[in-house]
Amino acid sequence: MKKIAIVGYAQNKILASAGALNEVELIMPVVHKIFNSLGISQNEIDFTCSGSCDYLQGAAFAFVEGLSAIQTNPPIKESHVEMDAAWALYESMLKIQMGDADTALIYGFGKSSPGDLDSIISLQMDPYYISPLWPDRISLAALQAQVLLSNNIINEDEIMQAVIESRNNGLNNLNALIQTSITEDEYQKDLVLSSPLRVLDCPPISDGASAMIIASEDKAFNFSSNPIWIKGIDHRIETSNLGARNLSSSPSIKSAMKSLDIENTTFDIAEIHTQFSHEYPFLRKLLNLENVPINLSGGPLVGNVMMAAGLDAIGKVYEQLSTNSYKRGLAHATSGPCLQHNMLVSLEKNS
Amino acid sequence: MIPAAVIGVGQTNYKSKRRDVSIAGLVREAIDKALLASDVEWDAIGAVILGKAPDMFEGVMMPELYLADAIGAVGKPVLRVHTAGSVGGSTAIIAASHVCSGKFDTVLTVTFEKQSESNATWALSPRYPYSPHINAGAGGYFAPFIREYIRRHNPPENIGWKVAVKDRINALKNPLAHLQIPGIDEKMVSDSPMLWEPLRYLESCPSSDGACAMVIANKNLSNSRNAAWIKGMAVRSEGTLSAGRDEVNPQGGIDCAKDIYNQAGITNPRNEIDCAEIYVPFSWYEPMWLENLGFTDIGEGWKLTNEGLTELEGDLPINMSGGVLSSNPIGASGMIRFGEAALQVMGLAEDHQVKNAKVAMGHAYGGAAQFFSMWIVSSTKD
Numbered sequence: 001m002k003k004i005a006i007v008g009y010a011q012n013k014i015l016a017s018a019g020a021l022n023e024v025e026l027i028m029p030v031v032h033k034i035f036n037s038l039g040i041s042q043n044e045i046d047f048t049c050s051g052s053c054d055y056l057q058g059a060a061f062a063f064v065e066g067l068s069a070i071q072t073n074p075p076i077k078e079s080h081v082e083m084d085a086a087w088a089l090y091e092s093m094l095k096i097q098m099g100d101a102d103t104a105l106i107y108g109f110g111k112s113s114p115g116d117l118d119s120i121i122s123l124q125m126d127p128y129y130i131s132p133l134w135p136d137r138i139s140l141a142a143l144q145a146q147v148l149l150s151n152n153i154i155n156e157d158e159i160m161q162a163v164i165e166s167r168n169n170g171l172n173n174l175n176a177l178i179q180t181s182i183t184e185d186e187y188q189k190d191l192v193l194s195s196p197l198r199v200l201d202c203p204p205i206s207d208g209a210s211a212m213i214i215a216s217e218d219k220a221f222n223f224s225s226n227p228i229w230i231k232g233i234d235h236r237i238e239t240s241n242l243g244a245r246n247l248s249s250s251p252s253i254k255s256a257m258k259s260l261d262i263e264n265t266t267f268d269i270a271e272i273h274t275q276f277s278h279e280y281p282f283l284r285k286l287l288n289l290e291n292v293p294i295n296l297s298g299g300p301l302v303g304n305v306m307m308a309a310g311l312d313a314i315g316k317v318y319e320q321l322s323t324n325s326y327k328r329g330l331a332h333a334t335s336g337p338c339l340q341h342n343m344l345v346s347l348e349k350n351s
Numbered sequence: 352m353i354p355a356a357v358i359g360v361g362q363t364n365y366k367s368k369r370r371d372v373s374i375a376g377l378v379r380e381a382i383d384k385a386l387l388a389s390d391v392e393w394d395a396i397g398a399v400i401l402g403k404a405p406d407m408f409e410g411v412m413m414p415e416l417y418l419a420d421a422i423g424a425v426g427k428p429v430l431r432v433h434t435a436g437s438v439g440g441s442t443a444i445i446a447a448s449h450v451c452s453g454k455f456d457t458v459l460t461v462t463f464e465k466q467s468e469s470n471a472t473w474a475l476s477p478r479y480p481y482s483p484h485i486n487a488g489a490g491g492y493f494a495p496f497i498r499e500y501i502r503r504h505n506p507p508e509n510i511g512w513k514v515a516v517k518d519r520i521n522a523l524k525n526p527l528a529h530l531q532i533p534g535i536d537e538k539m540v541s542d543s544p545m546l547w548e549p550l551r552y553l554e555s556c557p558s559s560d561g562a563c564a565m566v567i568a569n570k571n572l573s574n575s576r577n578a579a580w581i582k583g584m585a586v587r588s589e590g591t592l593s594a595g596r597d598e599v600n601p602q603g604g605i606d607c608a609k610d611i612y613n614q615a616g617i618t619n620p621r622n623e624i625d626c627a628e629i630y631v632p633f634s635w636y637e638p639m640w641l642e643n644l645g646f647t648d649i650g651e652g653w654k655l656t657n658e659g660l661t662e663l664e665g666d667l668p669i670n671m672s673g674g675v676l677s678s679n680p681i682g683a684s685g686m687i688r689f690g691e692a693a694l695q696v697m698g699l700a701e702d703h704q705v706k707n708a709k710v711a712m713g714h715a716y717g718g719a720a721q722f723f724s725m726w727i728v729s730s731t732k733d
Contacts, residue, residue: 001453048588054433055412060405060474064435064718068590075603078588078722079441082406082413082433091430091445097452099352123412127468128373131411237419237429255426336416341429 002097003217005227006347009315010034011210014177014303017113018207023052023062026109026209027069034105034211038223042071045213046101048078049092051085051108052307055120066109077101084108085210086273086310086333086343090233092214102216103223108308109209117205117306124336126240137337138202138276140242142194144338145278147247149196154281156196160187162280163200163301170298177204177303201277203304210308212315228321228347232260235343240336247338253286256344265346267292268326271313273334275300283332283339292330296320310334314345321349354732355450356578357693359389359566365529365678368467369560374409375421378463381562381683382422385459388699389566396566397455399424402432402442402462403682404717407474409465422461436489436630436717437586438462439685440724443565443713444584447726450569451581457569463562464680471558471681490555490633494547496598496720497635501549503599506653508549511634512540515554515676517662518631522673524663524702529559529678554634554676561680563687579693582710583614584726591719598720604643607723612645615710615727621646624727626668626695626705627712628688632675637661641669644714644725663703671695671703685715689726696730 010033018026035041042048048070052063063080070076077100081087085108092104118136125131148154163182170176182200190198213223220227236252238245257263270289274280284294297316300309310333317329328348335341361384363369369377386393399422401415411417415424415431422429434441439462446460472488497511519535522528532539535553543552568578587603587610589596596602608620617623629644631637638652646667647655655661661669670676672691675684692713694700700708709730716723 053413054405054407060407061435061718063433064591064721067588067721068592070590072588072590073593073595073602075587075589075601075606075723077586079432079445079586080434082431083415087430090428091448094445094448094452094454097454098448100448120412123406123410124416126417127409127411235428236426237415237424239425240417240419251426335413340416340419 003229004093004096004214005220005229006212006318007215007220007223007227008034008038008213009318010037011175011312011315012208013175014206014208014305016177016205018111023066023109024069027066027107030209030211031069031107034213038213045103045105046077047092047095047104048076049080049088049104049106051081051083051088051311052110053082055123056110056112056115056306058115084307084310084333084335086314089212089311089314090235093230093233096216102219104214105211106311107209107211108311110306110308111207112205112306113207138197139194140337141276142197144247145196145276148278148282151248153248154278158281159201159277160184162277163187166295166298166301169296170302173297173302175303176298177206197276203275203300206303206305208305208308210312210315212311226322228318228349231346231348232262233345234259235341237341240340242338250286250339250342252342253344256342260344260346262346267330268328269296269317269320270294270330271297271299271316272332273300273310273313275304277301279339287330310343317347321347352451353453353569354580355447355567355569356580357565357728358568358576358578359385359391360690360694361385361388361564362527362687362690363561364527365559365561365680367529367558367560369465374411374465374468375418377465377560378418378461378562379421381564382459382461385564385566391457391566393423395457396423396427396459398428398449398458400430400432400442400446400449400458400460402438402686403464404436404438405474407469408471408681409468423459434717435722436681437685437715437722437724438717439563439683439687440689440713440715441586443686443689444586444724444726446567447581447584450567458567459564460567461562461564462683462686464682465560466558466680467560490547490550492719493633494550497549497633499599500635500639504650504653507657509537510638510653510656511549511554512537513656514631514634514637515540518670518674518676521663521671521703522677525672528673529557550633556632556675556679559678559680561678561683563683563690565686565690577697579696579728580732582727582729583611585610587723589721591721599639600643600649601720603721604716604723607725608644611725611727617727620644621667623710624712625708625710626671627714628670628672628674628691629714630675630685630688630716631670632679634676637669640714663705668705671700671705685724688715689713693728696728
């Protein structure tokens with residue numbers, strides 16, 4: 001199978017509210033940023049794929065408006081997933097592997113500020129039996145947190161440390177929405193939203209956009225002297241029936257690890273799409289990342305652009321491998337309530 | 352590219368309200384039929400590719416999450432495609448990409464719409480902040496493009512009526528089709544109420560519930576099977592407001608068609624393609640797309656329709672199943688075109704089968720006539 005590398009990644013500074021900025025005004029700056037950094041234009045891109053969600057915009061066809069940010073004359077080969085843009089990356093890789101493209105532009109964007117994310121996420125559940133109860137995203141996450149705590153898979157101190165560490169790491173991330181550290185005392189005094197989760201355990205409402213460019217082995221060095229190779233990518237989904245899921249483990253992550261043959265791989269660095277603090281110690285153990293620096297960007301707790309945050313995890317590992325001495329990194333993206341759908345991407349330098 | 356073929360197609364019947372099934376039940380009905388038709392067990396399915404039009408059509412956000420069990424995706428990769436009206440076609444192409452990339456041997460793909468759960472015209476007419484509200488729906492959006500086609504080429508008034516009649520006569524030969532209108536004729540169409548000048552009620556697609564599924568496999572699994580081999584597939588997109596765009600004869604459609612003809616080694620589509628299922632949600636789009644797809648010269652498309660060449664027994668049968676004009680579960684409508692093209696070359700189209708169909712085209716478009724997906728399927732591998 002063709003080798004594929006990431007050759008560029010760009011992210012807008014994450015905002016608490018992008019105000020009246022529309023899709024085009026969110027996407028165009030980040031796409032221009034990545035093009036300018038590589039000195040290329042849309043003409044060098046064989047396939048374009050985006051990830052977004054109409055429900056965040058509150059109107060059908062958010063991605064159609066967004067396409068106006070891209071040069072489409074002459075018409076382009078383009079597609080869209082109603083998912084996090086990490087899955088747009090997956091689709092783009094298939095196009096390269098089948099020989100239909102050598103380069104791909106991927107972008108993801110989301111504005112959570114105009115709507116009520118708690119109500120919106122409720123609509124991801126069974127529409128007949130569960131959504132009418134309006135389970136909000138924080139209560140659903142808290143359910144899993146409680147299961148993990150009562151099964152002694154994680155403890156409350158680990159949850160708190162995840163928040164503190166994330167905030168400290170975020171201080172070094174110029175694009176982070178939250179750039180303040182917190183103390184244990186501040187954490188303990190924080191309001192509990194849905195036991196055991198406090199406000200500080202939840203990701204901030206975020207607006208933004210990100211973009212990535214990948215290329216086949218034949219073309220990668222045209223863009224970068226230091227491409228970062230995608231060694232493996234896999235994703236799996238679990239049942240939507242929470243009562244039928246074992247929330248204390250993650251069969252989807254385990255089978256993805258197995259299929260990528262990374263159960264015994266030692267990674268130098270990882271970025272995991274942990275939107276809620278309790279997911280951090282849980283996945284750190286599950287992914288065998290106990291002694292590995294994780295979420296040096298601060299992760300979703302310091303900025304969580306819906307439909308881009310998964311792509312950001314991959315992009316942040318790319319950035320770390322590109323600029324530091326790390327050789328091998330793991331990225332994780334997720335979708336759905338309680339880590340229902342998970343993607344793992346292993347990245348490597350100089351292979 | 353690794354060769355891939357459709358080895359089974361499954362469709363629900365199409366109706367305005369499938370109140371007998373949930374969304375999950377509707378989707379599973381098509382899947383069960385596709386698995387049965389392809390004689391493939393669940394274990395063989397490596398990935399599931401789900402497509403549908405906007406989530407607001409049912410009110411379920413990112414429905415692959417809720418449908419994970421119904422579509423048999425648990426423990427597997429699942430991808431959710433949304434490319435506006437072309438989505439059914441794009442989804443088929445992305446499913447085939449899973450196989451053609453060499454990553455999977457066999458995949459399941461399914462598309463659906465359960466329009467009765469919501470109101471499509473409402474969902475298609477969003478009130479965007481900071482911009483004027485166009486409460487148009489699809490018909491109101493496309494009617495000006497059609498008026499411009501008529502202005503440019505001055506065809507007789509009844510071309511649209513002819514398409515409407517022809518597709519509904521074909522639908523009478525397809526028991527799954529939503530609209531079954533015995534005795535339909537041009538007078539019935541021209542007497543129906545005007546909706547969006549020049550489109551009358553019977554020149555417009557219905558709102559349907561329904562789902563369509565396909566199993567796509569590579570050569571390892573399908574050598575000895577009756578299969579529809581994918582000879583060419585492509586997508587093209589252009590921005591809604593792209594400068595210089597011709598909405599009547601979009602460049603994206605022209606380029607996309609050329610791309611699949613090149614892949615399939617087709618130099619004269621009119622002679623080399625035996626039949627086509629093309630996306631005609633409003634009657635006049637038949638002649639417009641015949642030109643856009645290169646079946647005839649610009650301004651000549653209406654003549655093919657007028658001469659009856661696009662009828663089931665004609666020289667170039669178009670929309671043998673009854674087309675989008677007879678059944679329109681929006682998210683599935685594109686895949687129905689792709690699946691019906693496959694059924695034709697597999698010789699499984701029953702009463703609406705074109706005799707000796709060996710090469711067929713599936714076509715879908717979406718957005719403001721700006722997203723295109725197309726494929727060519729053949730009864731033979733080589």
